[in-house]
Amino acid sequence: MRIDDLSWQAENYGGLSPRKVDLLLEHGHLDLVIRAAEERGEWFCAERAAKELCRSGEFARALKVVEPFAATGWRTALWVKADVLLRAGRTDEALDLVRPDEEGRASQIVCRDFAELLAKAGRVDEAIDLLVPHCGESWIRSVLVEITEGQDRDEWLLELIAPHAEAARHASDESRWDCSRSDVQELQARVLERAGRVDEAMRILGQAIAERRCLTQNTLTAYAELLARHGRLDALRELATGRHAHTVLHIYAQALRDRGRVQEAETVMRDAIAADDWAGHRAWLSSALLRDGRLDDAITVAAPGFSSYDCGNLLAPLVHPLHDRPQELLHLLDHPLTVPHHGHAEFQHSWRAFALASLGRAEEAIAVVEAHPDPWSDPCIVRAGLLSTAGHLDAAATELRSLGSIKAREELFEVLVQQGQAAEAIATHPTAAEQRAARAKSTPVPLREDGYSLEPPF
Template identity: 70%
Template sequence: MDMDDLAWQASNFRGLSPRRVRLLLERGHRDLVAQVAVERGEWFCAEGAVEELCQVGDFGRALSVMEPFVETGWRAASYAKSEILIRAGHRTDEALDLLRPEEAGRASTTECRDFAEVLGRAGRIDEAIELLVPHLDKSWLLSTLVDITDGQGRDERVLELIAPRADHVRQARGEGRWDYAHSNAQELQARVLERAGRADEAIRILGQDIAERRFLAQNTLVAYAELLARHGRLDELRELGDGQDARTVLNIYAGALRDDGRVKEAEGVVRDAIAADDWVGYRAWLSAMLLAEGRPDDAIAVAEPGFGWYDCSNLLTPLISPLLDRPEELLYLVEHPRVVPHHGHEEFQHWWRAWALAGLGRVDEAISVAGLDRPWTDPRIVKADLLRRAGLLDAAADELRALGTIKAREELCEVLVLQGRAEEAIAVHPTVAEQRAAEPKPEPAPLSESGYSLDPPF
């Protein structure tokens, strides 16, 4: 293994993917996953095995799994090893030395963030805070500061550091400027005040910012609404939902009513909003709520106007997604007379119906309606997936084994694990080298006389 292969795996979810590693671990194959990690240089196997080993206190073996990855010089592996050492409880200095910047003044913000997180886990909170202080002009490091100090008794110090940045946002907006450098400072200030037991103060300060429109990001508005909901301030939340920010916060108000047992009231609030402003977001929230409550016909009636819209606002997919593992209900939905094809992707409806039929054991019907002529997928892999969904694992394995492509072997691995043949599954799964070799190589772009590409991006 080398850093390039490891980075490629991590960024592309290749090698044995996190999903396949979870499947193996769920079926008790921890030792096999650990072995594969080391023998084949599989990063997600290493992560999964290390977590399982740490959970049972086998830190020595966890370190032995991670060590070959650390030896490549890949920083993510060093970070993982430092976590093992911290969890082991007696090798703190060694953990810190792994990530300690050689020259603190010249360390990158990412290096400082990583080291501060390790310092925090080692209980050296004050050092972590002071390491971050010079870098708090980066809003994402302000979030790191808040995260690593949670429950550490340093809320007053954190508030001192956040306050001038939150005030900077207020001043900028008061002057009509859009300076996003600290756009999350106000919500983080409220979060720290809340966890310090000063929720009323957090609500007062952030509420004034919202009322005076002295905030930069929609996330700040959402954070305020969620703060009100957590503390039962439903009257204030209702007023917020009735104003100009209704599209952002009305679902939070309705959700708070529902959590309070006022389900009919929550439904009424959103239906009134639809009557006044037929916005797709209101329909999406209400239809999902109705479906969760076992009212599919009502959910369909609410979502129906959006069934034929484009991808970004089509309301069929949000209803389909919760039902993918509930074939009877899925089939009811896709065969409902009010359901129309997905705009520009009519084949989705065929696939969904096929999955439902396969889940019900009606595999021949599933194959006949699956739309196996799609150019971007191999029809035999689609067929194998339907056979698998129908519980016909032997037939699915035969189909994939006969195909023999990289993709087919990846899918076959899962089927074999489900059959209890984990070692065979590992043997059939392509190696990282095979996966990389099978990646399509981009065609070189034609160049103009000036040497610039003739095709976008120019």
């Protein structure tokens, strides 16, 4: 077991990926997960097994699973071991294991990680002392806000933030933008709110917006959400129906829905679409209608954006919530208003095949793939996946075994687990070393001058 190999696993989800380990655990195979960690050096098995064992109070077993990985000195494993020790009540051992040296104290990331561990151990003051030297960074201030919640440190924290807020105001007055303090007003408001000083929090954010001291959407969003949480709907409506509608109108509409005023929320958004046919308004309303079971209405609202490019495309946001509702997904794909996804008909072929297979119509699903082979990198793998989705596990397993490739063995794993053959699934799955070797042999993808691929997917 080497640090380089473990790092490759973690960075590439090599070996048994987290999703596959979770599948084993969902089927009650904790002992097999532990064995895979011990015999195959599967990091994600060790990590998740330790977490499961801690949940049941089996700290000694959890440490035994993690120890071989931590013994390499790999930092990720050391932190997991420290977490186990902390959960076991061995606080000093946990902290000593990952306590930063002088060099580590100069690293903001190391200090952040150790401060969060200190906070979990109930040593908030030590965590604060560690982070204060780095509080010139906005993300460190965010960590301080997180770890001090409920710790009776709000007034102290407000004093710490105040000079940064004042500096941000001065920069704004001088038409400068200080990125290191871009979120300081939102942090101030958050601490004031949790300290019970809601009106003061609203005043700070409202004034920043009125004086145009904020140059990001974050302040607008924070203010709108603050108003919504505390029922200040009149002020929220005024904010949302002005020049900031693109940023916060959906927050106002959702606040209305949360209070049972569903029809009013729909009217607000339809009026906005009539006045300013912006894709964001259509996206919110179509998703809301879909949640209410009004698929045809959702399609009608979203249809003008079905052929738009990139994030403006409104077809995929309707498709994804319907993955577990295949009959409705087919209805969407067959609807006369549904047009190709920015000309990429292959997306619809994929969605259609999946929906048909989910309904048990395996032959029709496979026929879609055979009629449109271009989108599929490996139609045989796709065929096996559709058979599995349709519930034909034996046929899927036979197909994948006949292929025998690294990819096929990865896909076979899930089929075997569903068949109740978890031990064979693990034995069949390629090791991290096999996966790494296979990827090293793959042909490099030619790139354009800007670094993007010359071949799909771009």
